[in-house]
Amino acid sequence: MSALKVAFRYAYAPVMVIGMNAAAFFVVAKGHHYGWLGAVLLAALALAFLAERISPVHDEWNHSHGDEKANAVHALVYEMSSLNGVMLLPLIAWLTPWAGIWPHDWPLIIQVVLAIVVADLAFTLVHYWSHIYPVLWRLHAVHHGVPRMYGFNGLVRHPLHQTLDMVVGTLPLALAGMPVDVALMLGFAVSIQLIVQHSNVEYELGPFRNVMSIGRIHHLHHVNWGKEGDCNFGLFTTLWDRMLGTFHPEPPRPIKANDLGVDDVPDFPKSYWEQLMFPFVYTPGVGLKNPGSQKSVPASPAPDTMHPAE
Numbered sequence: 001m002s003a004l005k006v007a008f009r010y011a012y013a014p015v016m017v018i019g020m021n022a023a024a025f026f027v028v029a030k031g032h033h034y035g036w037l038g039a040v041l042l043a044a045l046a047l048a049f050l051a052e053r054i055s056p057v058h059d060e061w062n063h064s065h066g067d068e069k070a071n072a073v074h075a076l077v078y079e080m081s082s083l084n085g086v087m088l089l090p091l092i093a094w095l096t097p098w099a100g101i102w103p104h105d106w107p108l109i110i111q112v113v114l115a116i117v118v119a120d121l122a123f124t125l126v127h128y129w130s131h132i133y134p135v136l137w138r139l140h141a142v143h144h145g146v147p148r149m150y151g152f153n154g155l156v157r158h159p160l161h162q163t164l165d166m167v168v169g170t171l172p173l174a175l176a177g178m179p180v181d182v183a184l185m186l187g188f189a190v191s192i193q194l195i196v197q198h199s200n201v202e203y204e205l206g207p208f209r210n211v212m213s214i215g216r217i218h219h220l221h222h223v224n225w226g227k228e229g230d231c232n233f234g235l236f237t238t239l240w241d242r243m244l245g246t247f248h249p250e251p252p253r254p255i256k257a258n259d260l261g262v263d264d265v266p267d268f269p270k271s272y273w274e275q276l277m278f279p280f281v282y283t284p285g286v287g288l289k290n291p292g293s294q295k296s297v298p299a300s301p302a303p304d305t306m307h308p309a310e
């Protein structure tokens with residue numbers, strides 16, 4: 001193994017999770033223009049793409065699957081929606097008839113950690129519910145339709161499902177009085193986590209292997225093996241999965257490059273607009289009617305999954 005590959009294998013996660021978030025904290029804490037957060041995020045994406053070439057989990061995941069354009073649009077929509085959510089905070093504060101209970105006098109770093117812990121619980125629950133209830137699975141399946149794991153795929157979300165995440169995950173924090181600076185750093189931390197969580201990078205986590213909800217733990221969540229992928233719902237940590245009883249540290253068998261996707265939709269739509277329409281033409285456990293051709297796409301027999309068919 002080359003020295004460069006070893007360096008990326010051991011340094012990738014710390015640099016992304018600690019280094020990039022530290023850079024964002026510096027930008028906000030020192031009062032610099034918020035536009036620098038975009039520059040740090042672009043640097044994180046560039047590092048992820050570089051690491052995927054140097055230390056990939058599967059070489060096949062680095063090859064085009066005809067998904068680049070749709071994923072780029074998803075990423076842009078995701079980040080713009082997150083920014084719009086932050087911009088709504090002053091309006092929410094103005095509309096609420098109470099002062100809020102947010103601990104504004106705490107150190108900024110502690111406020112950010114508090115926001116991450118609360119949001120992690122909310123995101124985990126929404127994720128868990130999205131694998132149980134068909135109406136939510138229709139939306140969430142857009143994310144699971146990705147045929148490979150790489151940096152952009154963490155930002156693939158149906159806008160309606162992202163809205164649900166924001167309402168459940170961040171609206172309570174906003175109503176509690178979370179300030180804009182904390183909200184920006186929370187949103188940035190979520191984006192970095194999604195990039196790392198879905199990166200095609202073979203990296204080592206050492207003693208944090210079963211603590212952080214990234215790497216192979218999240219790869220197992222994306223397999224198209226029926227109910228075997230209904231686990232590891234956490235975004236930041238495995239804490240809430242352990243409490244839900246849904247934490248699985250190891251796959252029952254090696255995960256191959258073609259083991260991802262939605263099992264009853266083997267030919268998942270590739271274009272962004274088809275993916276926007278997907279929840280309205282898809283029946284869990286049955287398959288979908290192609291929004292372009294209006295021809296039924298036959299599905300494989302539905303296994304006993306956590307997300308039941310309607």
